[in-house]
Amino acid sequence: MNSIINIGIPSKGRLRKDVLNIFKKKKLNLISERGERDLFASIKGHKNIKVVYLHAREIVQRLGDGSLDLGFSGYDLLKESEINIQNKISVLKKYGFGKATLVIAIPDAWLDVQTIADLEEIAFQFKDQKKKRLRVGTKYPNLTREFLFSKGVTQFQLVDSLGATETYPFTGSAEIITDITSTGETLKANNLRILKDGEILKSEGCMMISKNTQKNKEIQKLAKLLSKN
Amino acid sequence: MKSKNLSEKILKSVKSKGFKYIELPSVIEANHIVQRSGENFRKFIFSFTDQNGNELCLRPDLTIVSCLRYLENNLKGKEKIFYSGQAYRKSQNKKDSIIRNQIGFEIIGSKDEKNDDKEIINTSLKSLQSLKYSSGILTIGNVEIFNLLLSKLDIPKRWRLRLSRHFWRESYFNDLLKRLETNSDVDPTIVEVDKKRYIQMLKQDQSTVIAGRSVGEILKRFNDKIKDPRRTNKGQRVSKIIKEFLNIKCPISQAAKKLNEFFKKYKINLVVDQKYFPISNNKVSKLNVIFSASFGRQLEYYTGMVFRIDIKSNSKNKNIISGGRYDKLILDLGSNKPVAAVGAALNL
Numbered sequence: 042m043n044s045i046i047n048i049g050i051p052s053k054g055r056l057r058k059d060v061l062n063i064f065k066k067k068k069l070n071l072i073s074e075r076g077e078r079d080l081f082a083s084i085k086g087h088k089n090i091k092v093v094y095l096h097a098r099e100i101v102q103r104l105g106d107g108s109l110d111l112g113f114s115g116y117d118l119l120k121e122s123e124i125n126i127q128n129k130i131s132v133l134k135k136y137g138f139g140k141a142t143l144v145i146a147i148p149d150a151w152l153d154v155q156t157i158a159d160l161e162e163i164a165f166q167f168k169d170q171k172k173k174r175l176r177v178g179t180k181y182p183n184l185t186r187e188f189l190f191s192k193g194v195t196q197f198q199l200v201d202s203l204g205a206t207e208t209y210p211f212t213g214s215a216e217i218i219t220d221i222t223s224t225g226e227t228l229k230a231n232n233l234r235i236l237k238d239g240e241i242l243k244s245e246g247c248m249m250i251s252k253n254t255q256k257n258k259e260i261q262k263l264a265k266l267l268s269k270n
Numbered sequence: 271m272k273s274k275n276l277s278e279k280i281l282k283s284v285k286s287k288g289f290k291y292i293e294l295p296s297v298i299e300a301n302h303i304v305q306r307s308g309e310n311f312r313k314f315i316f317s318f319t320d321q322n323g324n325e326l327c328l329r330p331d332l333t334i335v336s337c338l339r340y341l342e343n344n345l346k347g348k349e350k351i352f353y354s355g356q357a358y359r360k361s362q363n364k365k366d367s368i369i370r371n372q373i374g375f376e377i378i379g380s381k382d383e384k385n386d387d388k389e390i391i392n393t394s395l396k397s398l399q400s401l402k403y404s405s406g407i408l409t410i411g412n413v414e415i416f417n418l419l420l421s422k423l424d425i426p427k428r429w430r431l432r433l434s435r436h437f438w439r440e441s442y443f444n445d446l447l448k449r450l451e452t453n454s455d456v457d458p459t460i461v462e463v464d465k466k467r468y469i470q471m472l473k474q475d476q477s478t479v480i481a482g483r484s485v486g487e488i489l490k491r492f493n494d495k496i497k498d499p500r501r502t503n504k505g506q507r508v509s510k511i512i513k514e515f516l517n518i519k520c521p522i523s524q525a526a527k528k529l530n531e532f533f534k535k536y537k538i539n540l541v542v543d544q545k546y547f548p549i550s551n552n553k554v555s556k557l558n559v560i561f562s563a564s565f566g567r568q569l570e571y572y573t574g575m576v577f578r579i580d581i582k583s584n585s586k587n588k589n590i591i592s593g594g595r596y597d598k599l600i601l602d603l604g605s606n607k608p609v610a611a612v613g614a615a616l617n618l
Contacts (some may be wrong), residue, residue: 124362148481152464152471153492158449162428165435167482174304186312193432193442198304199312210481217481218285258310 045091046260049103049112052080052094056246059138062112087146088260101249104130110254111264117143117221117244121181123267131255132247134268139246141223143181145188145239148210148217149232156237157192160217164196167216174198178215181241185219188241207231277373279400281354283373287393289352294335296355298464300325302338305423314359316368328358330376333613336467337600340378340609348380354613373397376613378600386612387595388548394591394614395555401590406581408557410522410547413594414574416527419515422538423508425450428494433512436486438567447512448479450505466567468492511536516564521552525561548575557581570595575612 063195064071064084068247071092082092095103100112101119105126119130147154160175167175172269175197182199185186189197200215207227209215221244222228225235248267254260285291300317301324317327323452329335332353340349352375358368375393391408416437420430429450436443468489476486478558520528526544533540544550557579566576576594580587587602593614 113321114604149481150480150485151473151488152467153488153495158432159495162432163483165431171482173482193436193439193446195439215481216483 044257044259045089046111046257046263047109048090048092049095049100049109049114050082050092051097051100051113054097056097056113056115056139056154057094057137058071059154060128063136063267067269090263101126101130104249104251107251108252110251110257111267112251113242114247115139115141115179115180115251116247117141117184117242119247119249120242120244121183122185129252130249131252133250133264134248136246136248139244141205141219141221141244142218143184143241143244144225144235144242145185145209145217145219146222146228146233146235149234150235154236157189157194157239160189160236161193165196168196175217176215178199178202178209179220180204180206181221184241188219203260207233253259276400277354277371280373280397280616281326281352283397283400284352284373284393286609287352287375287389287396289393292336292339292351292353294329294332294339294353294355296329297326298335298338301447301573303327303330303334307440311556314361316358316360330359331357331375332372333376333596333615334599334603336376336613337596337603337611338377339530340611341600341603341605346379349376349378351376351378371618373616373618374613376611378611378613379609381610383574383610383612384545384548390460390593390612390614391548394577394616395557397616398555398579398590401581401583402464403556403583406557406579408549408554408559408579409562409565409577410525410559411562411576412546412574413566413572413576415563416515416566417451418540419512419538422540423511424504425508438570438572440567443567447509451509452505459529464492511538518561518563520561522547522559522561523550523552528561529563548577566594571599571602573597577614589617 047087049066050060060072069087070085071082072085073082073193080094082094084090084092093109095141097114098118100114101122103109104112105122107119107129111217116135119127119132145157145160147160154163167173177185177189177197180202182201186199200209202209202218206220208231209218210233218233219227219241228235250260250264271476284437300315303315304312308610316326317329320326332355336351336353352373357370357372359370360368375390380386380576396428417434423430429518433443433446436446472484473488476484476489478485515532518528518532525547526542529542545563550557565578566572572594574595574597577592578589579591581588591614594610595612597608597610599611601607
């Protein structure tokens with residue numbers, strides 16, 4: 042059994058730092074031949090392991106198509122991915138770092154809106170009186186759609202966002218947003234308020250494995266080592 | 271080959287009832303679907319973008335395409351139409367086919383509501399003659415009765431609307447009833463704090479718009495909410511009445527009697543005539559005909575009479591026909607006035 046094990050690590054941000062720390066702790070020395078900008082790495086003494094630095098969202102996709110065997114990413118990104126991708130991935134370990142919550146935020150000045158029940162009413166008012174749909178700016182269309190629908194908010198339109206979602210309600214791009222937050226400070230600073238029952242999903246950094254290869258002994262061994270704190 | 275013969279037989283029988291065959295486009299603008307059914311429908315549709323950046327999709331359902339045709343061709347007056355073809359939907363269940371063969375027939379733009387309802391049911395029954403079955407059930411309901419009942423109940427207006435809007439989503443509706451029985455939806459402490467902000471905002475220009483809503487609009491709704499609180503004990507009574515209403519299920523000939531007894535019991539000022547229902551015979555074409563007050567909950571767009579036919583064939587139960595009245599669908603699709611519509615679809 043000398044097959045190559047492909048591992049995906051986030052290419053930037055807090056998540057990357059925290060994941061690299063785990064490797065360090067386990068004395069797995071990551072080496073990139075061409076320096077810091079190299080997107081590939083190997084592990085000293087483990088010739089059969091190949092590490093790729095990827096966007097955290099892409100790590101989930103690559104685990105889904107089987108081109109990665111093991112990967113590190115956020116729980117939110119896994120849950121946001123298409124159902125057939127989720128079905129091909131197992132979460133092996135939740136690390137407790139990178140904690141954040143996906144929430145619904147509305148303009149703070151919408152005094153009358155405190156709960157999702159209020160939002161449900163507003164959404165129908167937009168449809169019936171303004172002949173428009175309430176627009177929701179988000180980087181998480183799947184999770185947002187499912188959550189809102191489960192809470193009775195059926196009349197809305199999603200606006201895909203790639204960043205700075207907090208500005209959407211005030212630039213005319215959307216009326217409300219959903220976004221990932223850890224302290225809520227950024228939302229507050231941008232005159233937004235989290236709905237009282239507006240928590241969609243709690244997320245943290247995870248180790249995930251492609252179900253295709255989870256029976257492989259070598260990978261299991263490595264995963265076990267990486268999941269011990 | 272067998273099923274082709276069958277569908278030809280059915281189409282023939284629909285045609286013999288005076289319906290006109292129409293062809294419907296396979297691809298429509300995705301926007302129409304989202305406008306009608308909200309974002310959740312996006313999960314089911316196969317969509318793609320054309321060279322102009324418009325989002326298109328394969329038709330997920332034929333009724334909506336037929337209503338779009340009426341709207342976009344500026345048709346006026348009564349039309350009796352039928353169509354057949356494939357509808358395409360994604361499914362969470364891997365075993366389900368993405369293709370559904372549908373035959374549908376509709377009466378659009380007619381004002382003769384009660385007779386049209388009857389005609390759609392009779393046409394459904396006639397098309398059944400092409401099928402082999404030993405027995406079955408024709409279930410009839412009417413969404414309108416529920417909405418009339420709501421209008422007579424002592425609950426805040428926003429709750430009335432909320433219950434009406436979510437009648438068709440059973441599990442969420444039950445959550446609403448639970449909430450109606452228990453906790454309050456206005457948090458008193460937050461209302462106190464916000465009063466200060468409220469007074470500040472009163473001094474602002476009331477036409478200032480914040481994320482699509484004017485200050486005046488926000489304050490008005492805030493006021494309405496405080497002035498129209500919901501009392502828990504009343505909520506419990508209302509919930510009890512609604513639950514009992516939804517449990518009414520009986521042979522169709524007794525529908526009016528049962529409903530009137532119920533209204534009397536709770537001193538609700540409503541009376542239903544048996545003529546209100548499209549059928550009064552308890553047995554037609556080997557089917558038991560029943561009335562169910564809770565029926566009509568699968569689809570958001572039904573506004574009045576709803577029905578479904580389940581048949582037993584080779585000891586298997588199968589839902590073969592579903593239909594009803596959807597007077598607001600064409601309005602939702604963008605018409606400037608409501609157009610009455612009633613129809614049914616056969617799933618082969």
